[in-house]
Every structure is written in C-alpha cells, then in structure tokens.
Amino acid sequence: MTCHWLEDNLERKSAALACTRIPISYTCESIIAKIQEIHSSYNIESKVQATVTDNGNNFIKAFKEFASDDDQEVEQSHFEDLGSILCDGEIGGDFFLSYFLPPHQRCASQTLNLIASKDLADAVSKGPAGKLHSSAAEKCAAIWHKTQSSTEAADAMESIAKMKFTVPCLNQWSSEYYAINKIMSLTDTQLNELTEVLGVPHFTPDETAYLTEYTDVFKPVAFALDLLHGEEKCFLGIVIPTLLTLKRKLEEKAANTRLFSRVIESTVKAIDSRFKQVFESSDARLATATMPQFRLWWLPEDERESLRAQLITEVLQVDQGTEETETNGGSVHEDEFFSYGPGSSGNKSGKREAAEEVWLYLQGTNKDLKCLHEFPGVKKVFIKFNTTLPSSAPVQQLFSNGSNIVTPKGHHLSDEHFERVLLLRYNSKITTALE
Numbered sequence: 001m002t003c004h005w006l007e008d009n010l011e012r013k014s015a016a017l018a019c020t021r022i023p024i025s026y027t028c029e030s031i032i033a034k035i036q037e038i039h040s041s042y043n044i045e046s047k048v049q050a051t052v053t054d055n056g057n058n059f060i061k062a063f064k065e066f067a068s069d070d071d072q073e074v075e076q077s078h079f080e081d082l083g084s085i086l087c088d089g090e091i092g093g094d095f096f097l098s099y100f101l102p103p104h105q106r107c108a109s110q111t112l113n114l115i116a117s118k119d120l121a122d123a124v125s126k127g128p129a130g131k132l133h134s135s136a137a138e139k140c141a142a143i144w145h146k147t148q149s150s151t152e153a154a155d156a157m158e159s160i161a162k163m164k165f166t167v168p169c170l171n172q173w174s175s176e177y178y179a180i181n182k183i184m185s186l187t188d189t190q191l192n193e194l195t196e197v198l199g200v201p202h203f204t205p206d207e208t209a210y211l212t213e214y215t216d217v218f219k220p221v222a223f224a225l226d227l228l229h230g231e232e233k234c235f236l237g238i239v240i241p242t243l244l245t246l247k248r249k250l251e252e253k254a255a256n257t258r259l260f261s262r263v264i265e266s267t268v269k270a271i272d273s274r275f276k277q278v279f280e281s282s283d284a285r286l287a288t289a290t291m292p293q294f295r296l297w298w299l300p301e302d303e304r305e306s307l308r309a310q311l312i313t314e315v316l317q318v319d320q321g322t323e324e325t326e327t328n329g330g331s332v333h334e335d336e337f338f339s340y341g342p343g344s345s346g347n348k349s350g351k352r353e354a355a356e357e358v359w360l361y362l363q364g365t366n367k368d369l370k371c372l373h374e375f376p377g378v379k380k381v382f383i384k385f386n387t388t389l390p391s392s393a394p395v396q397q398l399f400s401n402g403s404n405i406v407t408p409k410g411h412h413l414s415d416e417h418f419e420r421v422l423l424l425r426y427n428s429k430i431t432t433a434l435e
Helices: 028-042 057-066 082-088 093-100 108-126 130-149 151-161 173-184 188-198 205-217 219-228 236-254 261-274 276-280 282-289 301-327 345-363 369-374 376-386 393-400 415-426 428-434
Strands: 002-006 012-016 051-053 104-106
Touching: 002 393, 012 415, 104 108, 108 130, 108 173, 108 219, 108 261, 130 151, 130 173, 130 188, 130 205, 151 188, 173 205, 173 219, 205 219, 205 236, 219 236, 236 261, 236 276, 236 282, 236 376, 261 276, 282 301, 282 376, 301 345, 301 376, 345 376, 369 376, 415 428
Parallel strands: 051 104
Antiparallel strands: 002 012
C-alpha cells in the first residue's frame, strides 16, 4: 500500500505504508481488515480522500459493501445504546468497517487497458481483418521470442534495425502496441532481412499494411494509457479530459480508416460504459474544473453554469473549514457566536467573495498549475479532489524499487524483513529530505 499527498506548493509526495502478506484466505473481508489495520497503524483513517485499487473482484466487492458514500441520502435513522451493544457482544465487524473505509476509486489506466486488451481486441478478432490480425501478430510474436531466447538473434536485430527491440509485457496492451510499432518503423528491406536472419516467416504486403494502419489508428489509446499511468504530474482531474479527447481522436480516425471503423465504434462504446461512473462523478468533474489546463472548457455550454455553482460552493466550504480550524480551541468572540441564517450579511459576503474568485479563475487563460496560488480557495479545492491518483501504478513501482529482494536472492528473507527493506528503499527520498 502506498500513500500520496500534495504539498502546499502543489508538489506531489509519495510514501510506502505497507507490503504485507495476507496469511488467511484472500477474501473481501480479509482485504478490508488489512486496509483498516494499516490505516489505523498510521492514524490516517479520517484523512484518506480515496483508495485507488485495481479491478480485482475482491477489491470491488469489499469497497462496494463497506466504502462510505457521502452522496447517499439517509432515509431513516435510529439510535442504539452503544454501552448495551458492547456489553452484549453483539457488535459485528461491519459496524466499524463502514466508518473507516474511504471512497473507492478504480484504477483508470487499468480500466482503459482492459478496454484495449479485451473490448478492442475482441472487436478486431471478430471483424473483417480478424485473420489478417492473427497472422501478423503471430509473426511479431515469433520475432520477440527469437530475440528473447537468443543473444545472437538480439545482436542481429540491433545490427539490422540499429536499435534494441523490447519484448512486450504480459497483459499490458500499450507494451505490445509499442513493440509492434518498433517493428513497423523498419523499412521493407530491413524487415525482410530481419525475418530472413531470424528464420521466421516473412510479412506479406497485406500484413505490413494492416499493422501500419493499426499502429496509426490506435496511437491515441497508447498515449492516453501513458498519460494515466503517470504519478507526479497525474491527477484525478486529467481522467475525463483524457477520455473525451481519446473518443474524439478515435472518431476522427474512423472517417479515414479502411479496416477499423467498427472497432473504433466498439471501443468508444466501451469507454462510455466502463467509465460511466467517472463521467458522472462530482469529484472527478470538480477535480477537472480546478485544473488550469482545463477549467470548464471541456464541458458543453449548457453544463458549465451548474459546475461553476458547485465550484463556488466548494470554495466557500473549504474557506469556512479553514476558519473553523484556525479558531478551534480558542475562545469564541461574541459577534462570531450569533448567526441569523443563510441570508445574513456575513454569509452573503463570503459567498460573494467565493463567486468573485471562481469567476476570475474561470476567466483566466494561464494553464500553468502554479497560477492556482493566485486563487487560494480554488487551490484548496484542487488539493481536496486532485490528491487522488487515477492509477494504481505506484504500487507496481514499489516492487521495481526492490532490486534484488524481489528476485530469488530475497527468498530467504522473512515477511517482516522483506517489508522493512522494501519500505526503506521506497521511502529513501522522503527520509533524505527530512535530514
């Protein structure tokens, strides 16, 4: 588990919290218990804005059952005697878990990868060029297998192509896309010489034409995946504009492609379906609105006023929250005690100031994130909603920092020793900064 936050200067910081084995059955209950245990050990139960996970069934089930939902209306309330419940021993684990689990955010990059590797791939295989795709993909796979299993083949490839070839990672569509793109960057002469030296079947003219069009049409998908897979400069607010731009670019490609118009149609429908909750999420929309790069430009004209009003409300709330925090624990002045409802002059003044700040922000054209320092209320809303990462990729990077301990050399380590070394290596930048 990793933790991410934004400093006041809008710089993102990250830390690894835990990397423990779940000794019992890997169920949603055991996942919930472990998440709660880690949050409690760091005393961050009430500070977590959201938890980002992959799309595993146990994660989805766990957060669906126990994550808090601030937007859900309470239809009926009743009170219980807590003392009698504790004495009778009738309290269940759900009583506490429902309070401690934060809202859940699915990994956007993994969801888009699922669209590319399943929905897009299924549409390709069932389309008119399905057989052509299979034969071309098999020849690409033969090249990758040869270069991976033979140093002589790898050297021959470097000599002919003047570059190193990468073998695509399993289950990562963009990795396969870039590997195919490298092969298609060769001239016909180089490609024929390469297949001859490696002893693999030559590509036919139809296959090379197909793969060239494939890499051109779906280049925006690969770019979008790279964008969502980032960490330092990637925020929740980038998800909706990325998806909207991806849809538009794919639809533009559909008008000029010979083979992929139906595949593009299926892919766009899959984006709308799998990201439906994100498109409708108030948090994601506010996160986007507070990014100077996007503001409200991505929204249709008839929807901008509603989101502008939401942004004003959020600015007003975070400003009031800051004032309450600053005065907490001190004596309350007599004038601060009396309140005359929402129509009072103090409330009107605060709302007017919030509306003016939001108006000035939305009128601006500076796309640099640093311009948020000029709008303190909007900046606080940005930090509130954009602290959440759209991707669970940092957890994968946790293991890439492990060096030899995640290889067979580290098998002799106990679970506790393994975790300690891994966390120390991942958090070394933080500890160095504190010295």
